[in-house]
Amino acid sequence: MFKTKNFMKIALVSIMAASFLAGCGGDKDSKGSSKDVFSQIKEDKKIVFGVKHDTRLFGLKNPSTGDVEGFDIDLSKALTEEMFGDDVKPEYIEVTSKTRVGLLNNGKVDAVVATMTINEERKKEVDFTDVYFDAGQSLLVKKGSKVKSIEDLKKGTKVLAVKGSTSAINIREKAPETTVLEFENYAEAFTALKSGKGDALTTDDAILYGMAEEDPSFELVGGTFTEEPYGIAVKKGNKELVDELNKALKSLKDSGKYDEIKDKWIKN
Incomplete structure (x- = not known):
């Protein structure tokens, strides 16, 4: 009986100590x-x-x-x-x-x-x-491309976008016949466009202007077809x-x- 009582006391003290430490650590989460x-x-x-x-x-x-x-x-x-x-x-x-x-x-x-x-x-x-x-969503293409606007994104065309972006969702809705290829980030998507893996890259115009500035052989076409308030x-x-x-x-x-x-x- 003595051993049982001691064991219960020790267990109770341990539980109380754990609860106290947990409470002290609350602001550390x-x-x-x-x-x-x-x-x-x-x-x-x-x-x-x-x-x-x-x-x-x-x-x-x-x-x-x-x-x-x-x-x-x-x-x-x-x-x-x-x-x-x-x-x-x-x-x-x-x-x-x-x-x-x-x-x-x-x-x-x-x-x-x-x-x-x-x-x-x-x-x-x-x-x-x-x-x-x-901002507003637009298209970036190689200068001289046959793609001049979203209306040109038909079956057989490929559009590049970034995973997790509204751009990928929007382009599927507005150009349902085109094939959408998604990449982890804009750098990968732009590299893919430059290597000819797609006909256009789509995202907000403000972001595309930065890409066109980086490589003037690319241009924005077709204006904007969505509103993208940041x-x-x-x-x-x-x-x-x-x-x-x-x-x-x-x-x-x-x-x-x-x-x-x-x-x-x-x-x-």
């Missing part, structure tokens, strides 16, 4: 699990943005310096300064169209600034800020972070800083 993301950002004195590394003009890694450069990068830096002054520093993690929602929801990034179109389906998974850039995505339920980002975005637009950043990168 991924951001948003036991503390809202905005509070955690202020506590950590850093905000982690998910950005593209393969999208010229918006987020492209410079092979010479290793830095990621573009409109999304400069805008996120300006937003951080507007919200926190010098108290919080921005950090960056690479995302793709396929990975950005998962990295956001598992707490690896605090906000995604990565040419992400706001739509009703995505609103079920994440919360968005106000629109920070208006928003900054955050994990669902983090209203304070969304509100603060919206206030900062409005302030940058009112002051002219937003236009200064946009004109630096987007010249078309």
Whole structure:
């Protein structure tokens, strides 16, 4: 009996200790699990943005310096300064169209600034800020191509797109006879287009302008056939972070800083 009582006491103490340690570790979990993301950002004195590394003009890694450069990068830096002054520093993690929602929801990034179109389906998974850039889907082709618009995408043509993007969904709806080939990122898709694996590459015009700038033997054709409003995505339920980002975005637009950043990168 004595041994049984001692065993029960030891077991009870162990359970209580485990519960205490679990409680102490609550704030150590991924951001948003036991503390809202905005509070955690202020506590950590850093905000982690998910950005593209393969999208010229918006987020492209410079092979010479290793830095990621573009409109999304400069805008996120300006937003951080507007919200926190010098108290919080921005950090960056690479995302793709396929990975950005998962990295956001598992707490690896605090906000995604990565040419992400706001739509009703995505609103079920994440919360968005106000629109920070208006784009529209278009087509990129080799100069002299027979493809002049979306109407030319018939049976036997091939269109290249990126996995996880709205572009792949849209092109299947608007050109159902064409074959759609999907790639992991824009760099792979553009390489495939240059090597003749497709007749056109489709995504937002702002992204395609960057590709045409990189290789002037390609051009945009047919204008835009969708509206693609970009928003900054955050994990669902983090209203304070969304509100603060919206206030900062409005302030940058009112002051002219937003236009200064946009004109630096987007010249078309």
